[in-house]
Amino acid sequence: MKILIKNGRLIDPSQNIDSKGDLLIENGKISQIGGQIKEQASETINADGKIISSGFVDMHTHLREPGREDAETIETGLTAAIMGGFTTVCAMPNTEPACDSQGHVKFLLDRAREVKLANILPVGAITKNREGKRMTEMKELKEAGSPAVSDDGSSVEDAELLRRAMEYASMVDLLVISHCEDKALFAGGVMNEGYFSTLLGLAPIPAEAESTIVERDIRLAELAGARLHIAHVSAAESVEIIRNAKKRGVKVTAEVTPHHFTLTDEALKTYDTNLKVNPPLRSSKDTEALKKGLKDGTIDVIATDHAPHLESEKEKEFNYAPFGMIGLETALSLGVMELIEKKYLDWPELIRKLSANPSKILKYGRGTLEKGRVADLVIIDPKKEWSYTKETIKSHSSNSPFLGWKMTAKVTDVIVGGKVVMKEEIII
Amino acid sequence: MKKNTNIKWTKKHLLGIEELSKEEILLILDQAESFKEVLKRPIPKVPTLRGKTIVNLFCEASTRTRSSFELAAKRLSADTLNIAASSSSFLKGETLKDTARNIEAMNIDMIIMRHSCSGAPHFLARCIDASVVNAGDGAHEHPTQALLDAFTIREKLGNIKGLNVSIIGDIAHSRVARSNIWALTKLGAKVTVCGPKTLIPVQIEKMGVKVTYDIAEAVEGADVLNVLRIQLERQEKALFPSIREYIKCFGITEELLDKYAKKEIIIMHPGPINRGVELSQDVADGKYSVILHQVTNGVAVRMAVLFLLSHIKTSIVEEKAEK
Numbered sequence: 049m050k051i052l053i054k055n056g057r058l059i060d061p062s063q064n065i066d067s068k069g070d071l072l073i074e075n076g077k078i079s080q081i082g083g084q085i086k087e088q089a090s091e092t093i094n095a096d097g098k099i100i101s102s103g104f105v106d107m108h109t110h111l112r113e114p115g116r117e118d119a120e121t122i123e124t125g126l127t128a129a130i131m132g133g134f135t136t137v138c139a140m141p142n143t144e145p146a147c148d149s150q151g152h153v154k155f156l157l158d159r160a161r162e163v164k165l166a167n168i169l170p171v172g173a174i175t176k177n178r179e180g181k182r183m184t185e186m187k188e189l190k191e192a193g194s195p196a197v198s199d200d201g202s203s204v205e206d207a208e209l210l211r212r213a214m215e216y217a218s219m220v221d222l223l224v225i226s227h228c229e230d231k232a233l234f235a236g237g238v239m240n241e242g243y244f245s246t247l248l249g250l251a252p253i254p255a256e257a258e259s260t261i262v263e264r265d266i267r268l269a270e271l272a273g274a275r276l277h278i279a280h281v282s283a284a285e286s287v288e289i290i291r292n293a294k295k296r297g298v299k300v301t302a303e304v305t306p307h308h309f310t311l312t313d314e315a316l317k318t319y320d321t322n323l324k325v326n327p328p329l330r331s332s333k334d335t336e337a338l339k340k341g342l343k344d345g346t347i348d349v350i351a352t353d354h355a356p357h358l359e360s361e362k363e364k365e366f367n368y369a370p371f372g373m374i375g376l377e378t379a380l381s382l383g384v385m386e387l388i389e390k391k392y393l394d395w396p397e398l399i400r401k402l403s404a405n406p407s408k409i410l411k412y413g414r415g416t417l418e419k420g421r422v423a424d425l426v427i428i429d430p431k432k433e434w435s436y437t438k439e440t441i442k443s444h445s446s447n448s449p450f451l452g453w454k455m456t457a458k459v460t461d462v463i464v465g466g467k468v469v470m471k472e473e474i475i476i
Numbered sequence: 477m478k479k480n481t482n483i484k485w486t487k488k489h490l491l492g493i494e495e496l497s498k499e500e501i502l503l504i505l506d507q508a509e510s511f512k513e514v515l516k517r518p519i520p521k522v523p524t525l526r527g528k529t530i531v532n533l534f535c536e537a538s539t540r541t542r543s544s545f546e547l548a549a550k551r552l553s554a555d556t557l558n559i560a561a562s563s564s565s566f567l568k569g570e571t572l573k574d575t576a577r578n579i580e581a582m583n584i585d586m587i588i589m590r591h592s593c594s595g596a597p598h599f600l601a602r603c604i605d606a607s608v609v610n611a612g613d614g615a616h617e618h619p620t621q622a623l624l625d626a627f628t629i630r631e632k633l634g635n636i637k638g639l640n641v642s643i644i645g646d647i648a649h650s651r652v653a654r655s656n657i658w659a660l661t662k663l664g665a666k667v668t669v670c671g672p673k674t675l676i677p678v679q680i681e682k683m684g685v686k687v688t689y690d691i692a693e694a695v696e697g698a699d700v701l702n703v704l705r706i707q708l709e710r711q712e713k714a715l716f717p718s719i720r721e722y723i724k725c726f727g728i729t730e731e732l733l734d735k736y737a738k739k740e741i742i743i744m745h746p747g748p749i750n751r752g753v754e755l756s757q758d759v760a761d762g763k764y765s766v767i768l769h770q771v772t773n774g775v776a777v778r779m780a781v782l783f784l785l786s787h788i789k790t791s792i793v794e795e796k797a798e799k
Contacts, residue, residue, distance in 0.1 A: 242679060245677070246683070247494075247683070249594040250614070364599075365596045365599055366593055366595045367614070
């Protein structure tokens, strides 16, 4: 089974490729790349005017199955992923029940195989049921197929437990992904502490609720010799701490969400609950630091933290609404509009943040157009203008503050494991 | 009494003072003056809002504001409906959106809501077609309180422009403080906020106020002290060590006023008062206190608000000419 993609702009930061050419897929793998490929193929895709890239890997997605299938299922979540160009997503473990055992990891992998859309990399919990009391059986999680552990949604409060969990995780070569939040400093807050929380009279969350735990977790990872990845960085102070740690040679990486580099806390003046996220949207000084962090490499990855919630859950008074917004389908466009158009990154760098780096950090072996690798690819129309409306959403939930926005750039075709899963923006 | 002949009221809702212009604030105060007149009559009633149905939806306890709004509506001959969350289906878990839409289905014109969550009236205004009046939302705004405070200051001291007003107390959690800051700065007053550092929210200077933790500094030179209630529960949450120390640092006493205050100073408080805490017994009932005047003025000011919201785009001058 051969698929030939013709005349696209091939961008692969892992091999330093950025040139026009063709790409051939054979038996699910990339078999030839570059130049003019004269081969007969069962399917030919014309990528003229478009970009050919390895599929994006989201290091932070919430698929609500099992437990909250009313908000999102594995099928709807992976459909949304494909729409957004994500050929692999890391499913975060805060489902009901939590993903803290090998059986659960296997369940997710089986479901992904059944649904035949994007791949799932199940992230196991650090502690049993994410309660912060006992470590999970990490070797079993790793052997079942987990590349990483996280208690995301919460921080591990007990520093000694976290230290030991990090030591253990490093022993079995698991990445530790930290959601950094000091619950006490968070103090029941609902938005960033700053001029706007004062204006709006909403309970404030200081940046230090995040930065103090970023510092703590980095020091513990250093002590434990573990690989650490900081989830959804939101504050300028955190970026600085990570930058300094990298200078010291600590094995730490970091991600940022598109909503954190696009929106500031000023947007909350409307009290739109779709803007209520954890960590919160912060000030312009923070978004600037995040974008600079992406530019200088302090922040390695763009991840969505796709968090579906029902309309009935979000249509409440601000204090009562749950935290979170969806993001799989808007990540690329926001990256283009906020980072490329505003000259923080160019296309190869954006693709590095969405594909090459996450794959590298997860030791996944994808995120590349190298010959012989599994063919997870996307074709992107970089200039396409489209409107993000409720009708276009593939996720089961629609909790996004970007509804109604005019977007630039769209993924038009997606290939997963050498099979065309989306063609001309239509899921097959 | 000045009449603003050029300004019309065009806003469907009253959610806060932040979005009002100086002229709109003065329009309300001027309208309130004529209603204060009405309240002095033997039959303190006008037929202006006859046939209108006004709902008080109070999701938090209230003595003054609720009674004041109810009386204001009744003095204008409107039909009133009072719903207290504590005795409604809120207790059965019914959402605010459903509650509001169900009430609206009974053909009402306006909902006056007090709620413990900031932004609740904004949410309500998105859910229903009727007008919404914010009677206090969390720590965000309490527009009619600021309006009646401004009315009272104007009544006692004349033009607000250039006056020194000090707001004392738990600023961080106070909707009264925020609305007052907006109203007073828009009207040209110089505002100082004073309280424990732990109860002054970050970057409040950007609202155009001076910050001090020294009560003497706040009192000296002030024409008005607006003293806020200290919530005793804040002590539990590590925000200040004890009531005793709060009184020592920020309590308004006769002694403090004798030492630092101007002779013509007026003392205001939105109520309810913790006697002996933010105000001593003597000061609460003393010669500087205009607290009960505030309450009286509250009815007139709320009548003005209900009237203007019900008569959007009708010129105030035309109405006066008809009388």
